[in-house]
Amino acid sequence: EGGGGGGSWKPFQLTVHEMTHGADMVIRQLIDPYFHYQVALLWEKHADKFLIQRQKQETYRWTAILANGRQVVREEQAPERYCYAAANRDEFLAECHTIAQGLHERSDDYKLCSLSTPEELGKAMPDVVALLRAYFNLP
DSSP, rough: OOOOSOOOOOTHHHHHHHHHHHHHHHHHIIIIITTHHHHHHHHHHHHHGOOOOSSSSOEEEEEEEEETTTTEEEEEEEEBBOOOOGOOOHHHHHHHHHHHOOOOOOOOHHTTTTTHHHHHHHOOOOOHHHHHHHHSSSO
C-alpha cells in the first residue's frame, strides 16, 4: 500500500483524516479560536520537512521535434515534490494527526520524508505532537 491515491488507504486512515477536519472546525469555532493560528504557525515552521527526499537524481527525458524535423533529446531534473501534509494548514493538521495515530506507516511518500511513524513525527516535530495531544486522544 502506498500513500495517496484511491484504494490505498489503510483501514480508518481516511476516517481519521476527514474527522480531523471536522474536529478542527469545532475546536476553533467553539473551544479555542487561537487554535487556527497555532496550527498555521506550526505548518509554516514544518511544511518543508514534508519535501520528498529523492533516492537518486531523478530526471525526465523527452524528445523534441523541431520545425525543421530534427529531433533533440532533452533531459530535465524532476521538480520537487511534497507530501500532502505540506499542501496547506488544514491538510497539515489532518495528515500529522493521521501519522500520530500510526496510520501512515506504509505510505511511501511519508517514508521518503522519514515522517511515516508516530515516533518519527515526535522526534522531528515535538511541538506538533504536543498540540495534537492537547486536543486529540493519541496512542
